[in-house]
Amino acid sequence: xxxxxxxxxxxxxxxxxxxxxxxxxxxxxxxxxxxxxxxxxxxxxxxxxxxxxxxxxxxxxxxxxxxxxxxxxxxxxxxxxxxxxxxxxxxxxxxxxxxxxxxxxxxxxxxxxxxxxxxxxxxxxxxxxxxxxxxxxxxxxxxxxxxxxxxxxxxxxxxxxxxxxxxxxxxxxxxxxxxxxxxxxxxxxxxxxxxxxxxxxxxxxxxxxxxxxxxxxxxxxxxxxxxxxxxxxxxxxxxxxxxxxxxxxxxxxxxxxxxxxxxxxxxxxxxxxxxxxxxx
Amino acid sequence: xxxxxxxxxxxxxxxxxxxxxxxxxxxxxxxxxxxxxxxxxxxxxxxxxxxxxxxxxxxxxxxxxxxxxxxxxxxxxxxxxxxxxxxxxxxxxxxxxxxxxxxxxxxxxxxxxxxxxxxxxxxxxxxxxxxxxxxxxxxxxxxxxxxxxxxxxxxxxxxxxxxxxxxxxxxxxxxxxxxxxxxxxxxxxxxxxxxxxxxxxxxxxxxxxxxxxxxxxxxxxxxxxxxxxxxxxxx
Numbered sequence: 302x303x304x305x306x307x308x309x310x311x312x313x314x315x316x317x318x319x320x321x322x323x324x325x326x327x328x329x330x331x332x333x334x335x336x337x338x339x340x341x342x343x344x345x346x347x348x349x350x351x352x353x354x355x356x357x358x359x360x361x362x363x364x365x366x367x368x369x370x371x372x373x374x375x376x377x378x379x380x381x382x383x384x385x386x387x388x389x390x391x392x393x394x395x396x397x398x399x400x401x402x403x404x405x406x407x408x409x410x411x412x413x414x415x416x417x418x419x420x421x422x423x424x425x426x427x428x429x430x431x432x433x434x435x436x437x438x439x440x441x442x443x444x445x446x447x448x449x450x451x452x453x454x455x456x457x458x459x460x461x462x463x464x465x466x467x468x469x470x471x472x473x474x475x476x477x478x479x480x481x482x483x484x485x486x487x488x489x490x491x492x493x494x495x496x497x498x499x500x501x502x503x504x505x506x507x508x509x510x511x512x513x514x515x516x517x518x519x520x521x522x523x524x525x526x527x528x529x530x531x532x533x534x535x536x537x538x539x540x541x542x543x544x545x546x547x548x549x550x551x552x553x554x555x556x557x558x559x560x561x562x563x564x565x566x567x568x569x570x571x572x573x574x575x576x577x578x579x580x581x
Numbered sequence: 582x583x584x585x586x587x588x589x590x591x592x593x594x595x596x597x598x599x600x601x602x603x604x605x606x607x608x609x610x611x612x613x614x615x616x617x618x619x620x621x622x623x624x625x626x627x628x629x630x631x632x633x634x635x636x637x638x639x640x641x642x643x644x645x646x647x648x649x650x651x652x653x654x655x656x657x658x659x660x661x662x663x664x665x666x667x668x669x670x671x672x673x674x675x676x677x678x679x680x681x682x683x684x685x686x687x688x689x690x691x692x693x694x695x696x697x698x699x700x701x702x703x704x705x706x707x708x709x710x711x712x713x714x715x716x717x718x719x720x721x722x723x724x725x726x727x728x729x730x731x732x733x734x735x736x737x738x739x740x741x742x743x744x745x746x747x748x749x750x751x752x753x754x755x756x757x758x759x760x761x762x763x764x765x766x767x768x769x770x771x772x773x774x775x776x777x778x779x780x781x782x783x784x785x786x787x788x789x790x791x792x793x794x795x796x797x798x799x800x801x802x803x804x805x806x807x808x809x810x811x812x813x814x815x816x
Contacts, residue, residue, distance in 0.1 A: 338664060459684040466677040469666060470655065476631035477730040478649030478678035524710035525667035 302550060309549050317438045322541045322559070324450035326511060328495045330537030331457045333516035334530050335468050335488060343394065344382060345512040347401035348496045349505035351378045353428055354404035354411075356500075361415040368445075372497055379493035383485060430504040435555050446498055453491050460484060465526050503556030511537070514563035521567075521574030540566050582609045584646050584734060584765060585630065591638030592625050598637055599625060605784050605792040609733075612757075612766045614776035614783050621787040623769045624656075627738055630767070646734065649678035652727030654737040657719070661711070668706045668714070668722050672698055675729030690729075697725040701755070717748035724755070735759065737768040741775075753779055773807045 309315050329345075336344055355374045359367035382397055409425060418424060457464070466474045467481045475481045499508050515537035519529045544559030551558075583606055590603040599622035607613055615623050628634040630641065631653055652675070675697075676690035686694075698704050701721045706714065711722060720740055727735055740756065741749040757779050760766045770776055776783055776795075783798040785791040791803050798804040 338660060340660065462674070462677060462680070462685065465666070465670065466674040469661065469664060469671060469674060470658070472628075472631075472633060472655050472658075473653050473726070473730075474674075474677060475633060476653040476655075476736075477651055477675070477727075478647075520665050524665050524713070525708070526665060526670050529665045 306546065306550060314436050314438070315549065317440075317443045318435045318555075319542065319545055321435060321438060321443055321446045322545045322555075323538050324446055325495070325499045326515075326537040326541030326559075327534055328450050328453045328491075329499055329508075329511040330515035330533045331454070331530065332488070332492055332495060333512040333514075333537075334519070334526070334533055335464055336492070337513055337516045337520075338468050340394075341383065341397075342513045343397050343401070343509060344379070344492060345496055345499075345509040346506075347382060347397040348375055348379055348493055349500055349508040350401040350408070351375050351404040352497050352500055353505045354408035356428060357408035357411045360417050361411055363417070368497070372494070375497050376490050376493040379489040379496075380486060383489040383492070428500070428504060429506045430554060430556055449494055449498060453495060456487065456491055460487065461530075464488065469526075503559060507556045507560050510560040510563055511541075514560070514567050515540070518563075518567045518570035521570040522577070536566055536570075537563075583607070583644055584609055586642045586644070587639065588642070589639035590629070590636050590641060592622055592629055592634075593637045594625075596637065600786055600790070601638075603639070603786070603790060605782075607734075607765060607767060607782075609765055610760075610763060612760045612779060612781045613768070614780035615767065615769045615786065616771070616773055616776050616783060617786040623786065624738060626786065627736055627767075627769055630736060650731050650733045652729075652731035652735045654720070654723050654727050654735065654740055656738050656742065663712055666711050667708050668698070668703055668711060669694065669708065671711055671722055672703070672725045672729060675726035678730055694725075694729055697728045700728070701725045715748075716744050717752065720744065720752060721755075728759075732764065734765040734767070737766065739769050739771065741770070741772070777808065 336342060352371050352375045355371045356367055359370045362370075364370055378400060382400065412421060412425060463479065463484045466479060467484055471481050471485075496508055499511055503511060515533040516529070518536055519532035523529045523532055540562045541559055544562040545555065547553065547562070548555045548558035585607040587603055587605050591598050591601045592603070593599045599620075603626075605613075615626060617623050625634065629636050631651065632648075673686060673691065673694040676686055676693060679690065680686065695704075698707065701724060703718075703721055703725055706718065706722075711719065714722065724735075724740070727737075735756075737756065741752050744752060753775055756766060756768065760779075768780075777799060780795050782794055783791070783804070785798070785803055789803045791798060791801055793801070799808055
């Protein structure tokens with residue numbers, strides 16, 4: 302088995318997959334803490350279904366680079382969904398659910414009416430559950446992912462204190478003069494970017510897992526925001542690596558293997574958390 | 582010096598007005614209590630003073646009060662009940678409004694957070710998790726955070742709700758002490774006896790609107806109704 306692993310690890314396509322997997326896991330877990338605490342756990346699901354719908358349109362239009370359409374539309378939806386104004390007529394979770402299933406239905410409908418390949422259900426399935434496309438990434442895509450991830454991490458570090466302030470108490474932040482609207486907008490944009498990137502890795506049905514599992518696991522173990530954020534990032538990267546290697550060795554689907562490892566890690570953290578609590 | 586003046590203020594949601602033609606002013610060093618029945622619009626008034634809501638009519642003038650010179654003690658939200666954050670992280674976040682676009686807190690702001698924690702006897706709780714504290718301790722943390730945001734004016738939204746009687750008195754004394762140090766206080770409360778004991782001015786909203794000093798309130802019809810019911814013990 303070690304021989305098999307060493308053999309695989311020499312292939313450039315496996316290098317690419319590992320780089321992209323780790324970066325996406327890192328970015329999604331950083332934002333996950335904010336999204337879970339703000340009760341936006343399902344934002345990943347909602348936005349990825351939007352991206353799925355737009356991807357269907359892009360493939361019907363036969364765009365050479367569907368990112369050019371998918372990215373802006375998803376960003377706009379993220380901004381609309383995360384705009385936490387008092388005047389919104391439909392409340393947060395209902396709005397997300399509505400856009401999420403609506404986009405999914407329209408996407409599938411469009412793909413059915415204008416089929417672009419003979420293997421329709423295969424196409425749909427690979428977009429929903431993640432495909433082997435993480436193993437067929439080109440150098441260009443990997444670089445795009447590296448650059449975008451670097452931007453996301455940099456923005457997160459620079460805005461870390463502001464993100465904490467508006468996550469804990471947005472009214473206080475706004476009342477005392479913090480530009481909460483601007484920072485909410487920034488968070489919405491990077492959330493959308495991460496989710497479009499993550500579709501390659503785990504597919505649109507499983508993205509929520511990358512966002513919420515590491516944050517929830519870290520919250521079992523730690524009691525302050527900085528530790529939770531750092532733990533969530535470390536845990537997410539570790540689970541993504543473990544999941545990728547298992548899926549390569551065992552030939553299982555990449556996305557669901559990573560999510561399974563994340564879920565297992567949550568279980569371990571939950572038990573550990575209870576043990577720690579009982580000791581104190 | 583006058584800090585806030587409300588002129589012919591109307592408040593409400595959409596086009597429905599809860600309060601109309603409200604006039605009052607707050608001077609530096611005042612202790613204003615806003616009292617009134619549930620649903621009278623106390624919290625709406627506070628959100629308008631904080632510029633979280635726009636008034637439906639009239640205006641509020643803020644003279645000599647910059648946007649980042651307001652300290653606010655909100656009511657507890659659902660999110661905060663299971664939020665993983667240490668006392669120090671929360672108190673320090675009160676300095677955020679002074680940072681502008683600067684990403685990290687500077688030495689002066691960290692010192693200020695520590696001073697305010699010292700003042701409110703939170704130093705020993707520095708690394709404790711907020712959600713594991715008692716109600717009174719949580720309110721002191723939020724008060725310390727508000728003090729990091731301002732040295733001028735505090736707006737408190739029912740600061741003693743859910744606290745036991747002993748902690749309630751301690752909280753009131755703490756706020757009175759801050760007022761004595763020169764910080765202007767605007768407080769929403771249900772507790773008219775506390776308002777009569779600590780406030781310098783009282784704003785009563787509801788069917789009857791009253792604004793004036795504490796002594797004027799005690800003599801006014803709306804104030805007399807309450808003081809007589811309580812046997813005048815508050816004064």
